[in-house]
Amino acid sequence: GAVVSQHPSRVICKSGTSVKIECRSLDFQATTMFWYRQFPKQSLMLMATSNEGSKATYEQGVEKDKFLINHASLTLSTLTVTSAHPEDSSFYICSASAGSTQPQHFGDGTRLSIL
Amino acid sequence: EDQVTQSPEALRLQEGESSSLNCSYTVSGLRGLFWYRQDPGKGPEFLFTLYSAGEEKEKERLKATLTKKESFLHITAPKPEDSATYLCASQAGTALIFGKGTTLSVSS
Numbered sequence: 104g105a106v107v108s109q110h111p112s113r114v115i116c117k118s119g120t121s122v123k124i125e126c127r128s129l130d131f132q133a134t135t136m137f138w139y140r141q142f143p144k145q146s147l148m149l150m151a152t153s154n155e156g157s158k159a160t161y162e163q164g165v166e167k168d169k170f171l172i173n174h175a176s177l178t179l180s181t182l183t184v185t186s187a188h189p190e191d192s193s194f195y196i197c198s199a200s201a202g203s204t205q206p207q208h209f210g211d212g213t214r215l216s217i218l
Numbered sequence: 219e220d221q222v223t224q225s226p227e228a229l230r231l232q233e234g235e236s237s238s239l240n241c242s243y244t245v246s247g248l249r250g251l252f253w254y255r256q257d258p259g260k261g262p263e264f265l266f267t268l269y270s271a272g273e274e275k276e277k278e279r280l281k282a283t284l285t286k287k288e289s290f291l292h293i294t295a296p297k298p299e300d301s302a303t304y305l306c307a308s309q310a311g312t313a314l315i316f317g318k319g320t321t322l323s324v325s326s
Contacts, residue, residue: 109261135312146222146316147262147305196261203312206252209261 106130107199109210117218118189124182124213126197133199136180137207138172141194153180187217220245222308224317231296231324239291239320241306251289252314253282254305262305265291296324 139147153159159172171183198207254262268284307314
């Protein structure tokens with residue numbers, strides 16, 4: 104149980120392109136979904152927290168106009184990286200939780216490479 | 219500032235050689251201490267949640283323990299398939315604060 108699917112697993116695109124990443128909880132309803140960014144040999148850094156039907160809460164230093172988050176249902180959240188540039192290249196990982204007392208379950212991440 | 223520090227950064231063991239990974243945390247109002255396993259190119263896989271000092275949880279060759287300042291992940295008689303990066307995270311509000319992880323390599 105507690106499976107989170109993230110798609111696509113890898114994206115390579117040109118600078119200036121917008122990229123959408125999907126995160127789905129397959130076998131549970133996720134009241135809260137989280138988006139992280141991970142650099143090699145570094146911690147997962149929380150970018151934003153989203154609750155179904157509400158605006159996402161962004162961490163300090165994360166541009167909300169660049170990283171658009173939509174959490175339209177209890178099983179789906181999307182992250183859109185708008186007008187991506189090479190410095191946006193990273194490993195993006197989503198997680199989902201069934202409630203504040205429940206652990207977060209993670210997707211397998213999306214490797215984004217901007218040329 | 220809430221912080222999680224893991225040590226060692228890397229650990230090499232022979233198959234069957236037991237050891238422990240350390241996670242030190244400073245957080246106000248700890249709601250949970252989490253352990254995850256992460257394989258290369260994958261997302262973290264949930265292992266354990268610990269809520270209060272003195273609590274222990276086990277799963278196969280892994281046992282997690284918690285004190286007021288630290289958590290340990292004990293690995294008993296590890297196998298090569300236990301090779302991975304082990305992440306520790308603390309939770310105060312809704313967000314998790316992750317350490318950088320310990321990369322474990324077990325050779326046969």
